[in-house]
Amino acid sequence: MAKLNMVQAINLALSQEMAKDKDVLLLGQDIGVDGGVFRLTEGLLDKYGKERVIDTPLAESAIIGTSIGMAMAGLKPVCEMQFSGFSYLMMGQFEAHATRMRARTHGQFTVPMVIRMPFGGGVRALEHHSESREILYAHLPGAKVVIPSGPRNARALLLAAIRDPDPVVFMEPKHSYRAFREEVPEAEEVMELGKSQVVQEGTDLTLISWGAMMRPTLKAAAEIEKKRGVSIEIIDLLSIAPLDYHTFTESVKKTGRCVVVQEAPRSFGVSSEVVARINDESFLYLEAPVGRLTGYDVITPYFGREKSYLPNSDRVSRAITQTLDY
Amino acid sequence: MPRKPIAKFTVEHLQILDEKGKLDAKLDPKLSEKEAVTMYRWMRLARELDERMLKLQRQGRLGTFPPNTGQEAISIPIALRMQEKDWFVGAFRELGGRLVRGEPLTATLYYYNGWEEGNILPQKEMRIIPTSVVIGCQIEHAAGLAYAARYKGEDAAAVCFIGDGGTSEGDFHEGLNFAAAWKAPVVYVVQNNQWAISIPRSDQTASQTIAQKGIAYDMPVIQVDGNDPLAVTVAIDEALARARAGEGPSLIEAVTYRLMMHTTADDPTKYRGKAEEDDAWKKEPLIRTRMYLDKKGYWDDAKEEALLAEVKAQVEAVVKEFESAKDWQQDEPFRHVYGTEHANITEQHQDFLANVAREAK
Numbered sequence A: 001m002a003k004l005n006m007v008q009a010i011n012l013a014l015s016q017e018m019a020k021d022k023d024v025l026l027l028g029q030d031i032g033v034d035g036g037v038f039r040l041t042e043g044l045l046d047k048y049g050k051e052r053v054i055d056t057p058l059a060e061s062a063i064i065g066t067s068i069g070m071a072m073a074g075l076k077p078v079c080e081m082q083f084s085g086f087s088y089l090m091m092g093q094f095e096a097h098a099t100r101m102r103a104r105t106h107g108q109f110t111v112p113m114v115i116r117m118p119f120g121g122g123v124r125a126l127e128h129h130s131e132s133r134e135i136l137y138a139h140l141p142g143a144k145v146v147i148p149s150g151p152r153n154a155r156a157l158l159l160a161a162i163r164d165p166d167p168v169v170f171m172e173p174k175h176s177y178r179a180f181r182e183e184v185p186e187a188e189e190v191m192e193l194g195k196s197q198v199v200q201e202g203t204d205l206t207l208i209s210w211g212a213m214m215r216p217t218l219k220a221a222a223e224i225e226k227k228r229g230v231s232i233e234i235i236d237l238l239s240i241a242p243l244d245y246h247t248f249t250e251s252v253k254k255t256g257r258c259v260v261v262q263e264a265p266r267s268f269g270v271s272s273e274v275v276a277r278i279n280d281e282s283f284l285y286l287e288a289p290v291g292r293l294t295g296y297d298v299i300t301p302y303f304g305r306e307k308s309y310l311p312n313s314d315r316v317s318r319a320i321t322q323t324l325d326y
Numbered sequence B: 001m002p003r004k005p006i007a008k009f010t011v012e013h014l015q016i017l018d019e020k021g022k023l024d025a026k027l028d029p030k031l032s033e034k035e036a037v038t039m040y041r042w043m044r045l046a047r048e049l050d051e052r053m054l055k056l057q058r059q060g061r062l063g064t065f066p067p068n069t070g071q072e073a074i075s076i077p078i079a080l081r082m083q084e085k086d087w088f089v090g091a092f093r094e095l096g097g098r099l100v101r102g103e104p105l106t107a108t109l110y111y112y113n114g115w116e117e118g119n120i121l122p123q124k125e126m127r128i129i130p131t132s133v134v135i136g137c138q139i140e141h142a143a144g145l146a147y148a149a150r151y152k153g154e155d156a157a158a159v160c161f162i163g164d165g166g167t168s169e170g171d172f173h174e175g176l177n178f179a180a181a182w183k184a185p186v187v188y189v190v191q192n193n194q195w196a197i198s199i200p201r202s203d204q205t206a207s208q209t210i211a212q213k214g215i216a217y218d219m220p221v222i223q224v225d226g227n228d229p230l231a232v233t234v235a236i237d238e239a240l241a242r243a244r245a246g247e248g249p250s251l252i253e254a255v256t257y258r259l260m261m262h263t264t265a266d267d268p269t270k271y272r273g274k275a276e277e278d279d280a281w282k283k284e285p286l287i288r289t290r291m292y293l294d295k296k297g298y299w300d301d302a303k304e305e306a307l308l309a310e311v312k313a314q315v316e317a318v319v320k321e322f323e324s325a326k327d328w329q330q331d332e333p334f335r336h337v338y339g340t341e342h343a344n345i346t347e348q349h350q351d352f353l354a355n356v357a358r359e360a361k
């Protein structure tokens, strides 16, 4: 096993799947010679050639529109949006066509494609480069939304996404790209889409997050456990849509307390849906209202202010403490 | 019935001052000494600021930014020919033009150091649209601004800048089409600097020229040497005159070269050779503009030295101001979500302030 960061792990997944399946090809801006602005596709042009690693002209809608055509004809395009902030230019194609083709034709035509996009804050980037807008895609029936949190699950989930028969938006928390390394087995490892992961079992509180927020979440949990001698169950959602609500509603039945940590703005976010599902399934088991630590309903500030707006481990600790002490 | 051609199009290229300093006297727009010297002064100032910003960025004193070096002969002469009431609609590589319009030099520094304060102009009436980071978005804004100007009887035009890469976005085609269909008073200027990050112009579009894309929408087009400030001056004068005469939009393709990295986060050695860059440096605009001033008898080494010292001092002072003024309120964004108050925001604002206060301890 090699210790890889998320960039290398995603590169490994792309490379291995391209070697295995000739129908997999990549489209995106600067993904060829340049290897991608984050170097995710480094070396793939040399290995697989220009016909499979397509440096496109600068048009997000055309990348997704042409990929829909390719997918309907039996190919498996894996597209890169350079930043999630520019992906809205393809929203028309995605909502009106990628997510609907299966339903419109009762499965005769399908759109098996992956749209990778770096998202989220914390890297001192220009405006439009730091938003966390997973909910925009998660809200669309027919779309799957996957958010890895580390190198190992990024690799295993990306393989699953490429093999999935439907369009998958694969949102990569760019703050975690090079933040840490993990052992990633060379041999193929695939995780099932649509499943969350209990990353730590516990009995006193269920702590839920995803993507880059897993790091401050894990840190806060460890601190509180040490300080208070409690046991916290930690769930990494991984799949935003479809949402694996059984995993967390069952957990809450056991612990009776829950905190959800979300980087995105507070209103109408994934955490809102999580709370609603707990209300549906586990309400009578609750010993405290479900705590929510989220971003604010403001336009993502430029990086001079970014740090004070992002949830951090101190704020997670406070949310946990409040819920424990309720 | 025989086939017969029903339309024919040509694209003209204009160069007045070449890289050796040779001037086509017949085409010379005959700027006054003051105009010529002013233009050169702005070019030097923009170059100095750009170079200084690169140093600041490398020292960790400024965030990522897109250098402008080599493209001074486009937005500067254009801004100088615009009137105050005209709209300046930039992408993100028009540093010089913004300065000419009156944007404070500090604004660029604030903006690229992560502060919304960099978008705030001394007066809204300066009519400079904030930086357009989302490629192509401004193309349609310009058509709308121009429409509004005409509707209000203002006799103003909009001048909109785009990169060569930006011409691939749907917004480019939709915006040009709207502008032409409305005969809106707008001038589109494509700064064709040969690269869109790592994608060369030849991979961006199969079109022989970018200028010809305007022909599809029936607007007058021209390709100019974008390192030649005189050619740019002539082209913008003609296009603005048409806009003011109610003749609708024009497209200018200004051929130049992105001499530096795309942004400071980019490494051009991955995708282009040094020979190409060296060659482009020989054609950069400041050298020839200086030769032009010399030839006209407006300039000499002493004046050059004085100017260099002057812009250096000016930029130095601006950097000082920038570095001593970054104590803005962290909670400012809460005041600008809506123009009206709502509990959803005010309550979150309170929560934010409490968090920040707690963490300051």
Ligand SMILES: Cc1ncc(C[n+]2csc(CCOP(=O)(O)OP(=O)(O)O)c2C)c(N)n1
Pocket (backbone or CB within 6 Å): A029, A058, A060, A082, A086, A089, B093, B133, B134, B135, B136, B162, B163, B164, B165, B166, B167, B193, B195, B196, B197, B258, B262
């Ligand atoms: C809609 C959108 N897609 C992608 C990007 C990322 N991006 C920033 S600049 C750039 C290339 C722009 O090239 P060009 O239009 O030629 O302008 P130049 O940088 O050469 O001035 C890209 C792809 C973006 N900012 N907006």
Ligand SMILES: [Mg+2]
Pocket (backbone or CB within 6 Å): B163, B164, B165, B191, B192, B193, B194, B195, B196, B197, B258
């Ligand atoms: Mg360009």
